Amino acid sequence: MKPWLLSGNFNLRLVIVLSGCLSIIAVQPGWAEKKSNRQDIETRYITSPTAKQADNAQIPQLSEVKLPATSAQMLVQAPTPTNLPATPAEVIPISGVKANPTPQGVEVILETTQGDKLQVANRSAGNNFIADITGGQLRLSNGDAFTFRSEKPLAGITEITVTNVDANTVRVTVVGEKALPTVELFDDNAGLVFAVASTETATQPPQTPPAEEKPVTETPQEKPAAQQDDPIELVVTGEQDGYRVPNASTATRTDTPLRDIPQSIQVIPQQVIKDQQATRLTDVLKNAPGVVVGDRSPRDPLNIFRIRGFAASFDTLLNGVQDRSIGNVGFGSNIDRVEILKGPASVLFGQGGLGGRVNLVTKQPLSDPFYSVEASAGSYNSYSGAIDLSGPLNDSKTVLYRLNASAGTNESFIDFYEQQQYLIAPTLTFQISDRTKLTLEASYSLVEGPFDFGIPARGSILPNPNGKIPRNRFVSEPNLNDTSNGVFRVGYNFEHRFSDNWQARSVFQTSLFRLRRDLVAPLGLRNDLRTLNRVVEDFDYDENFYNLDNYVVGKFATGSIKHELVAGFNLSRTNTYIKSLLNSTTPLDVFNPVYGTARAATTPDTDSRNTAQQLGFYLQDQITLAENLKVLLGGRFDIANQEAKDLFEQTNDFRQTEAFSPRVGIVYQPIKPISLYASYSNSFNQAVSTFSAALPEPERGTQYEIGVKADLTDRLAATLAFYDLTRTNLSTTDPNNPQRTIQVGEQRSRGIEFDISGEILPGWNIIAGYAYTDAEITRDNTLTVGNQLNNVPRHAVNLWTTYEIQSGSLKGLGFGLGAFYYGDRQADLANTAVLPSYIRTDAAIYYKRDNYRAAINIKNLFNVDYFVSAQNLNRIIPGEPLTIQGTISWQF
CATH class of the missing domain: 2.60.40.3500 (Immunoglobulin-like)
Structure with a gap:
């Protein structure tokens, strides 16, 4: 008899539906609440703007702030500047x-x-x-x-x-x-x-x-005056204006300022994405120190990346809810901003990797009509178009919609490479009452094109007596390299406020991912170092992911101590089906290729089904002991299981585990602009079956982090973090039986990260960072202890800055310049080859007038040859040469 989570007639999908219905029924009485009648207007405060106010002061700059008292009593008291009103609770x-x-x-x-x-x-x-x-x-x-x-x-x-x-x-x-x-x-x-x-x-x-x-950074110039009897509403939207985002709700599920959270968090807002014309998730993530491209080509639809040295591609969130499919197809024109949470986040989101999580926040419906059209063209026959439409569907503006759609095609410097992308993403919001809201969201993304395998290490980053392999070499077959990645997502977000201090939220999301691949893939070079062995592969991969999250958020006080509580439960289920057929095929001379290999018959290689389920209960309390001293306590208990069936080998295995994940943090603010923090957190992650023996135990992770956050000005902020991560329970070869694996492996990552973002002066924006990452193997029976983790540079620097003319006849003209440095990286865990360091320079020029915007973006301005990542020694991925992209957009 299997444990309860899979026993009897237990049906997780039924529980998900019933839980969602109960959440809605529980707050149904709030739908009929009436808004309070408007009160009479009364004068509360009238001031003469010319009078000098002795009790008013600007927020001090760091250079103007006097050092605080350091007595034990003062360390837990909020600094109260004289002649300023008390800060509200x-x-x-x-x-x-x-x-x-x-x-x-x-x-x-x-x-x-x-x-x-x-x-x-x-x-x-x-x-x-x-x-x-x-x-x-x-x-x-x-x-x-x-x-x-x-x-x-x-x-x-x-x-x-x-x-x-x-x-x-x-x-x-x-x-x-x-x-x-x-x-x-x-x-x-x-x-x-x-x-x-x-x-x-x-x-x-x-x-x-x-x-x-409109959701743009400028308002159109004067328009003809209307009749005074007609009130005109200036509509504001959720579009982030600028490079600095002071708040993010994902890390704590509360609307908490970043400076009050004991964790390194970075937000890449819409303005940065637009200024850089970033069209891939990996393009956006290059603005975050400690985040690098993983072991795949960035030209593929797969979003493969590492955070603080560890793989994080499938530890992704969509609007704060776990969604594994983002690692496969995830970034499109419907994304408003990207949030990066550094370190474990198992308390709120369940199992996941150690390095961190990436959260994609989608564009939401607006209360007034908004329409945007964008078109772009660039190098290598790159063309794309996008529309963004939003507004109300009724006069009372209680039903809102938003529709994002895009399509594009592009070639590459890689021979025979052509890719097409399609996206449609509708969203509906129902404002049921002033306290109750329901949002329905769906999207379909499809990417079709060849798979980019790169080129072998011999002839690229290692010497080859035959010479250098051209960077544009295509090692597959032009007529036999078809890949289709498609994902359909649908879900709801139901919110109800019981009062100003208590609210409930129910979120359900499902993603149905399909991968179809029919291609010729490279293996390794023969002894002549020019003949590349290849295999023909017919590969099908289906992954259906279901996730329900119900939680409440409440504010209350115990005496002078304030609390903000989050409590909830989470149910998730992942069904995976993998089937592949393989056969060897004609090899390729990489120095003198002859294409046209006929498709060989394939034989079954893999046929497996995997089901993973998770039930988690979590509790978190943000405690304000004083205005300058805050504590974060959290914990989560999970029951997770996995059933793996190998239909080809006729094997079946099942494992269930339980895990408790704590989270502790403290923030101390000696002066208002400065936050000192420290935190400790754990994570666990179910490993996917390799069928080498029994299903493995989950991996475990531990992180210690300390740091400082500073509001340098009211529009410029910086963070400095020091961290120590340890990943344990990794599978490694059993020395007593090489055909089996045992879980004694360990990896560790230690580092320093610094980031700064915001507006230095009016019109001058910056987002920059530095990361030092020492990620190494600390215990293993196969690999050498002390080896560096692959694709992780010790030193990395990112810098992007723009300036826009603020007045005069050239107002709206802007310029952007960026430099991205990555140090040497190991191409594999055996540390047998090194990807050399490089600096890539990007530039932009744009002009905004009224509702129009035109831009030209140049990537790799100096046409530097570099290698962006490596899957193994047979697949080294070259970076893109100089490319130019022109974009024009119109909002109306």
């Missing part, structure tokens, strides 16, 4: 910004139901009125941060902006054209209201703000 979300014309000018409304809890301090600088709102954050209902900008909203006013200064402050800036604006502040049931008057005395009606604020 919690961050108040501001869910939207509206602008309505008035006879005197325009009213800017910051939508929040808790405006009376916010502290407002104003000052003036030249013609600028500046109001800092302490205790608030601009954040949409789905958790996305946003910015608001309107150019020339009325006569005499150049610009009005509303932005997040840091994780606890919102800044409203009104720029006068010739004089300081007059601004009054009122408290309304809808939120905080800033009444802005024109600085001009003309009697003509003020200009009306633009009809819509």
